Amino acid sequence: MEDGILKAMTADGSIRAVIATTTKAVACARERHELSYTATAALGRVMTSGLLLASLMTRQGQVALKFQGNGPLGRILVDAQPNGKVRGYVDNPQVELPLNSLGNFDVGAAIGNSGFMHVMVDHGFGRPYSSMVELATGEVGEDVNRFLVSSDQTGSIVVVGVHVSKTGVEAAGGLIIQLLPDHTEETICQIENNITTFGTFTFLMRRGMGLEDILKRILTGFDVHILTDVEPVQFYCKCSKERFVEALKILPKTEILSMAEEDGQAEGRCHFCNEFYYVGRESLLDLARS
């Protein structure tokens, strides 16, 4: 099943929801960065959160998320756009931890429960807006929830999950449910009850359910209106050899010359997608002369 993202609302106006499946995008990140199981779960949850927040907060801009906790993974950085493009990396992709007491990947310990989550929202015009919250648990979903509650004062429910096994990333995705001012205490109880009854997000995905089915299952008891077409999701990085060459042009000519003479080439790696770029000796000499 292809990855996608869509938005919905309930007929009574009490709930707004955005839901995404990110299995292939997370598998792509895992392959590019050679991620451990724990790092796959952590980066996958942050990538999914980035996409959900981008879809909620901007129409044509971008949301950048940075998790900076005290755990062994180091920083996690993700850029996501409402059109479904997402990229990201983790400082220490090889870190592996034992499963936690619930039998899940220990993302909380890997990211750490002390530190910050930074959110930068660029609407595509004007100044980007940035804010920061202290990590709640480092489990990602709860941290994103804390950010939403602190930023817009409405209640929300955030679910993000990644199921990865020896055969690879089997399911990844999540949703954010925002409770608008019309909601009641029963609204929250009903949704929490649905989530407990029907199983985790990745469990529903692995049973072959699509975006709309999962959303309607989690919002059982509400009249759900789908607001958008499914937007495809993909791991996408905007780096290119041309951009790498442009970056080289900023260097002093003497430095470009010495790269050409001493190293015979310039080499660069994109942190976000792990792509390597090379510029050969002749091209460097051309740059130094231009």
Ligand SMILES: [Zn+2]
């Ligand atoms: Zn890149």
